[in-house]
Amino acid sequence: MVQKARPKRTSSSQRREESLSREQIIEASIELLDNSGEGGLTFRTLSERLATGPGAIYWHIANKSDLLTAACDTIIARTMTASLASVTTGATPQAAIRLLALAMFDAIDAHPWVGSALTRSPGQSPMLRIVERIGQQIRALGVPPKKHWVTASALLSYILGVAGRNAANGQLARTQGLNRSDLLEAVSTAWSQLDPEEYPFTRSLAGQLRSHDDRKDFLAGIDLILRGIGSPHRR
Amino acid sequence: MVQKARPKRTSSSQRREESLSREQIIEASIELLDNSGEGGLTFRTLSERLATGPGAIYWHIANKSDLLTAACDTIIARTMTASLASVTTGATPQAAIRLLALAMFDAIDAHPWVGSALTRSPGQSPMLRIVERIGQQIRALGVPPKKHWVTASALLSYILGVAGRNAANGQLARTQGLNRSDLLEAVSTAWSQLDPEEYPFTRSLAGQLRSHDDRKDFLAGIDLILRGIGSPHRR
DNA sequence: ACCTGAACACCGTTCAAGT
DNA sequence: ACCTGAACACCGTTCAAGT
Secondary structure, three states: OOOOOOOOOOOOOOOOOOOOOHHHHHHHHHHHHHHHOHHHOOHHHHHHHOOOOHHHHHHHOOOHHHHHHHHHHHHHHHHHHHHHHHOOOOOOHHHHHHHHHHHHHHHHHHOOHHHHHHHOOOOOHHHHHHHHHHHHHHHHOOOOHHHHHHHHHHHHHHHHHHHHHHHHHHHHHHHHOOOHHHHHHHHHHHHHOOOOOOOHHHHHHHHHHHHOOHHHHHHHHHHHHHHHHHOOOOO | OOOOOOOOOOOOOOOOOOOOOHHHHHHHHHHHHHHHOHHHOOHHHHHHHOOOOHHHHHHHOOOHHHHHHHHHHHHHHHHHHHHHHHOOOOOOHHHHHHHHHHHHHHHHHHOOHHHHHHHOOOOOHHHHHHHHHHHHHHHHOOOOHHHHHHHHHHHHHHHHHHHHHHHHHHHHHHHHOOOHHHHHHHHHHHHHOOOOOOOHHHHHHHHHHHHOOHHHHHHHHHHHHHHHHHOOOOO
C-alpha cells in the first residue's frame, strides 16, 4: 500500500492565490501515471495532489479521456523535439527513421501508459505529431507519393503495436510484482512446458524469449520494414 | 438508448435446472461485447442476461480480466481453425501468412473489442495461438532459427498494432454515432485544414486517407514485412 | 456444489453554492 | 471567472446466507 502524502499548504485554509492551470493538471497527471500506472490516475487522487476538489479539474479539462490524451501529447511533443535534435545533418532518411523509432520506444518504455493512451486517441494531436515526422522521412526516402499513406501507416502500426505490447508487459509485471527479467523467465518456462504436439514452434522459442532484448528486436522490426520499402515489389 | 430485454424464464421463479457453465457465460459476454462495445460488458448486464446474480458468475470465472481473455480466446481459436482450413495444400508460406493475417483482420473487424483484449493479455492463450501459427509459417519460409523470434515478434506487433488502431477507430465512430466513411471524411477534412507550416506532410495525406481501404493497407504492410524478410540484410 | 443479492469500496461526472 | 464538495449513477468484487 502506498502512503498518501497529503499536500501541505504553506498557510491556513486560504484560497489558492494562483489559479489552477491546465498545464499544472497535466503535469501532475503525468507524475501520477508514471508513479502508479494507469490505475493511479483518478480525479480524487489528482485533486488531492493539487489540493483542490474533483470538480475544479473539470473547469480546465473536459473529461478523463481528454486528460489522458493531453498527458500523452505532452510526452510525445517532447519526444519529437528531442529526436529532431538527435538527427545530425546529412543523416540518411533510414537513420532518421531509426532514431525517431528508438525515441518513441524509449519514451514509451519510460511512460508505459503512453502506449495505450496513444491507441485510444486516434486522429488526435499525439498521433498527428508522429505521422508528420514519419511522413517527412518517408518522402525523403523517395517513396512514390501514392504510397505515402500506406507506408506511413505500416510504420505507425508497427510502432503502436510494440508500444501496446510493452505497456501490457509492464503492467503485467507491475501487477505480479515482478521485474522485467523475472517476468520473462516465468513466461519463458511456461512456454517451454507447452504441449509439444500443439505448440511445437512456440515451445522452441522459449530460449530466444528468455534472452531477447525488446529494444533490439524493435529496431530489427523497423529494419525489416525499411528493407521492405527499399525492395522491388514482385507479385 | 438500448432497450433492455429482460430475459423471460419459461416458468415461475424456480431455480435454474441446468447449472450455469463457463461457456454460457463466455458466449453471452461475446454477444454483449459485439452488440454494445467494451463498455457494454458489465457484471450486472451480464448476470441479467443470464438470469442470475452478479455473484454467480464469480463461481465460474476469476474476474473481469479473466472473462475478457476467455472471450478473446474463443474468437481467436475459431479464427485460427478457420484460417487453417482456408490454406490449400501447396500454398507458399507467404500466401499462408497473408491468409492468416487477413483472417485476423476480419475477426477484429467483426469484434473490435478483441483488438484491445489481445493487447491486454500478453503471454496468454490467445497470443500463444497466434504466435504458433505465425511461427510455423516463418519456419516454412526458411528464416534461420536464430531469427525466429525477432521475425515472429515483428509480424505479431504489426498485426496487433493494426488491431488496436482499428478497435480505437471503431469505438471513436461508435461514440460519435458516425459510420466508417463519415468518420474518415471528418478526419480527412480536419487534416486538410492543418497548418501547412507545421503539418505539411499530414496535410498532403488527407486525400489518401479519405479514399483508403483499411484491409488493403493492412495487407500492404504485411507484404512490406514479408519483402523485408526475403531481402538480404545490408548495413 | 452452486447460486442469491445485498453490501463495500471504489469510480467519473455534475452542479448548486460559494468567493 | 474559478473553486468547493456533496451527491448521483454507476462500477468490480465479496460474502453470508440460502438450496
